[in-house]
Amino acid sequence: MSEDGLEGIVKELRREIGEDLRHSGPWDRGMQCEVERSHLAGAVGTLIAKHGASMVSMHATDDRQSRGSFALHYLLSFPSKRELLMLSGETDGSFTSLTPQIYHANWYEREVMDMFGLVATGHPDPRPLVLHDGWYKGSHPLRKHIGCDDGLAPERRRYEFNVLKGDGVFEVPVGPVHAGVIEPGHFRFSAAGESILNLEVRLGYVHRGVEKCLEGAPPGRALRMTERISGDNGVAHSLAFCQAYEAGHDVPPRAQYARCILAELERVYNHLGDIAGLALDTAFAVPAADIYALREVMLGLNARITGHRMLWGAVTLGGTRDLLSEADVDDVQGTLMKVGNELRTSVERMRSSPSFMDRVDTTGIVEEKVARDLRVVGPIGRASGQDLDVRRDHPYEAYSKLNFRVPLFREGDVSARMNVRVQEVDESISLVMEALDRMPSGGGSSRPGPPRDGVHVGLVEAPSGELVHIIHTEGGKVVRHKVRDPSFCNWPAIQEAVLGDIVPDFPLINKSFSLSYAGNDL
Amino acid sequence: MMQSMLFKKRRTLSLRELLDQRVGCPLADPLICDMCGKCSEACPTQAISVSDRWSVDLGKCLWCGDCLETCEKGALSMAGGCEAAGRRQDLILSAETERSALRLKDETRKVLGRSLAIREVDAGSCNGCEVEVNSLSNPMYDLERFGIRMVASPRHADMLLVTGPVTRNMLPALMKTYAATPEPKLIAALGTCAISGCPFGNSYASGKGVSDVLPVDIFIPGCPPHPRTIIMALLEALGRLQVT
Ligand code: SF4
Numbered sequence: 001m002s003e004d005g006l007e008g009i010v011k012e013l014r015r016e017i018g019e020d021l022r023h024s025g026p027w028d029r030g031m032q033c034e035v036e037r038s039h040l041a042g043a044v045g046t047l048i049a050k051h052g053a054s055m056v057s058m059h060a061t062d063d064r065q066s067r068g069s070f071a072l073h074y075l076l077s078f079p080s081k082r083e084l085l086m087l088s089g090e091t092d093g094s095f096t097s098l099t100p101q102i103y104h105a106n107w108y109e110r111e112v113m114d115m116f117g118l119v120a121t122g123h124p125d126p127r128p129l130v131l132h133d134g135w136y137k138g139s140h141p142l143r144k145h146i147g148c149d150d151g152l153a154p155e156r157r158r159y160e161f162n163v164l165k166g167d168g169v170f171e172v173p174v175g176p177v178h179a180g181v182i183e184p185g186h187f188r189f190s191a192a193g194e195s196i197l198n199l200e201v202r203l204g205y206v207h208r209g210v211e212k213c214l215e216g217a218p219p220g221r222a223l224r225m226t227e228r229i230s231g232d233n234g235v236a237h238s239l240a241f242c243q244a245y246e247a248g249h250d251v252p253p254r255a256q257y258a259r260c261i262l263a264e265l266e267r268v269y270n271h272l273g274d275i276a277g278l279a280l281d282t283a284f285a286v287p288a289a290d291i292y293a294l295r296e297v298m299l300g301l302n303a304r305i306t307g308h309r310m311l312w313g314a315v316t317l318g319g320t321r322d323l324l325s326e327a328d329v330d331d332v333q334g335t336l337m338k339v340g341n342e343l344r345t346s347v348e349r350m351r352s353s354p355s356f357m358d359r360v361d362t363t364g365i366v367e368e369k370v371a372r373d374l375r376v377v378g379p380i381g382r383a384s385g386q387d388l389d390v391r392r393d394h395p396y397e398a399y400s401k402l403n404f405r406v407p408l409f410r411e412g413d414v415s416a417r418m419n420v421r422v423q424e425v426d427e428s429i430s431l432v433m434e435a436l437d438r439m440p441s442g443g444g445s446s447r448p449g450p451p452r453d454g455v456h457v458g459l460v461e462a463p464s465g466e467l468v469h470i471i472h473t474e475g476g477k478v479v480r481h482k483v484r485d486p487s488f489c490n491w492p493a494i495q496e497a498v499l500g501d502i503v504p505d506f507p508l509i510n511k512s513f514s515l516s517y518a519g520n521d522l
Numbered sequence: 523m524m525q526s527m528l529f530k531k532r533r534t535l536s537l538r539e540l541l542d543q544r545v546g547c548p549l550a551d552p553l554i555c556d557m558c559g560k561c562s563e564a565c566p567t568q569a570i571s572v573s574d575r576w577s578v579d580l581g582k583c584l585w586c587g588d589c590l591e592t593c594e595k596g597a598l599s600m601a602g603g604c605e606a607a608g609r610r611q612d613l614i615l616s617a618e619t620e621r622s623a624l625r626l627k628d629e630t631r632k633v634l635g636r637s638l639a640i641r642e643v644d645a646g647s648c649n650g651c652e653v654e655v656n657s658l659s660n661p662m663y664d665l666e667r668f669g670i671r672m673v674a675s676p677r678h679a680d681m682l683l684v685t686g687p688v689t690r691n692m693l694p695a696l697m698k699t700y701a702a703t704p705e706p707k708l709i710a711a712l713g714t715c716a717i718s719g720c721p722f723g724n725s726y727a728s729g730k731g732v733s734d735v736l737p738v739d740i741f742i743p744g745c746p747p748h749p750r751t752i753i754m755a756l757l758e759a760l761g762r763l764q765v766t
Pocket of ligand 1: 548564565566567568569570578582583584585586587588589590
């Protein structure tokens with residue numbers, strides 16, 4: 001059993017640090033350990049280096065009232081093990097940065113520095129990540145004494161971009177308001193001629209204070225808020241929250257299937273939009289229009305079966321609304337068949353054109369090693385050889401009972417990312433068909449009570465990749481709600497992908513990543 | 523291939539079809555509703571009021587349907603009409619509300635004529651509104667046939683279409699975009715966040731909607747607004763619809 005595996009790993013950790021492994025025990029998602037603060041960074045480092053663990057998420061909590069200190073929590077997953085390990089430890093003003101050894105710790109630690117005012121000692125790049133110039137003097141919004149609606153005192157500071165200097169090297173600033181209808185973010189290029197020498201992505205423009213707003217929110221309200229964290233991944237976010245909140249509560253079988261169906265419908269309309277975007281950005285107007293029309297067909301279908309074009313409101317705590325009558329089932333099957341067929345025709349049309357292939361082949365490459373080091377997730381990761389899919393690795397709802405394939409490519413270019421999405425649409429369609437076939441009749445709703453005190457995790461494969469919600473509950477109330485959108489993992493990769501490409505290819509590369517700004521900024 | 527393209531069915535919705543499309547919003551039937559207030563408690567954004575009569579604020583509603591689900595008497599349904607308004611208070615709807623038409627100042631209309639150039643500014647939306655604004659350009663809704671275009675720069679724009687509650691980090695960029703837009707300029711607040719800030723607004727990081735920082739001419743409700751609602755709002759504002 002893999003359970004032994006995780007226990008074995010924890011035993012080994014105990015051998016190494018002895019009594020400083022203060023506490024370890026089973027947890028609804030695997031195991032939970034608490035480590036003495038001086039060993040925290042070392043323990044995480046060892047687990048990653050020696051046991052091939054990867055850091056799914058990292059966050060801090062302000063426990064000064066209950067325990068007199070802050071705490072850091074690392075959520076680790078291990079290859080070939082379904083269980084997760086939550087490693088926690090107390091911390092005061094500072095903690096040891098892991099970024100010099102573990103690249104993907106970078107943004108997590110910067111986020112903790114901004115939001116909690118804890119200092120990651122030894123961090124190579126301690127500039128603010130979320131908080132921009134012109135606010136906050138010593139105020140860190142996720143500390144407990146700061147209320148959600150507190151106005152915080154402004155402070156003047158100046159963010160310095162990383163730019164290259166030299167003969168003939170110039171800077172190109174882009175955004176935050178872009179030419180197209182997309183979310184705001186700033187891109188700072190250093191370019192020589194047309195070639196990109198360096199790109200720095202600066203985000204945080206749509207930081208709304210989501211995590212703070214979710215603290216203490218009644219669950220019904222929190223559910224509707226989670227749908228709106230990153231709108232096009234709304235179903236996934238609400239499912240991740242439900243999974244965490246419903247910990248230990250069994251959702252009716254019909255709802256488990258219905259939730260999978262909703263999640264896959266969301267994936268289909270998202271991927272269609274992304275594929276159409278590639279056609280548009282390569283000036284292939286006809287396939288672009290055709291595929292956008294298919295996406296509209298999907299949005300219309302969503303509205304017919306749930307009353308909402310983006311499926312929001314269909315998921316409820318403990319299940320789903322009354323969904324998928326017999327007529328709806330026929331509607332879904334008929335529509336998906338048509339969409340699948342038409343997509344194939346359009347994609348063929350794109351692929352058979354050398355000028356299209358010339359734009360997408362070998363453009364914006366994310367090397368496998370880079371993808372592994374940055375822990376790139378979702379379709380972007382799967383286009384660069386990262387064989388991760390939460391639906392298969394940590395099955396939830398009815399996914400363990402359904403058959404599907406996880407497409408995997410290694411080239412890591414725009415073309416590979418498109419191929420992953422095209423194949424995933426096919427897989428999603430067949431998943432929905434199978435789930436519709438197998439979905440039992442009966443009620444789809446239930447009433448879960450508040451979760452036990454402790455930490456609960458929701459792990460979901462959103463259309464853009466692995467999504468995590470972590471809630472800390474006390475007395476049935478959520479006292480800390482950590483959201484880790486897949487885009488948070490993937491944004492740093494785009495800075496690598498563009499190197500050596502030309503500035504005019506950036507919109508295409510960005511589109512092929514299709515990252516959420518709202519989910520990243522929170 | 524050419525054949526399949528030429529003989530494809532027409533997909534674009536005609537103006538008539540758009541007019542006939544119905545986009546609903548929650549509404550209580552006064553004959554059944556006994557003002558118990560359960561819907562108001564269930565509502566995640568306190569959009570429903572039962573103080574003197576039942577009313578819903580479309581500027582706060584998330585279209586989640588939780589109110590419909592809680593009403594034991596079945597008084598609530600999506601029977602209301604989701605239409606844009608020129609004044610914030612006109613978004614508060616009850617069974618007795620009469621809709622007041624959306625009209626721009628005559629001078630503005632004269633300058634704009636029949637066309638409109640729009641710059642979209644995301645000031646903190648969840649990207650749901652962007653999904654629907656992008657839907658406006660798909661073959662089904664095809665906004666451009668009405669002479670209404672999305673432009674790349676505020677300097678080419680007649681209207682800023684603003685989404686999101688206006689985050690502190692976006693406020694400077696929004697104000698600069700506004701300053702760069704030539705007069706006469708219109709501001710449309712698109713979607714629940716932009717109208718009232720709900721559900722995340724009014725936090726340490728974001729405001730309560732666009733009207734706190736800019737003069738809003740058109741409020742377009744929805745979470746996110748349906749493409750039909752957006753098109754109708756724009757056409758009506760330009761005086762190109764005779765809606766009674
Ligand atoms: S649909 Fe949801 S947000 Fe709108 S009034 Fe009803 S409960 Fe409130």
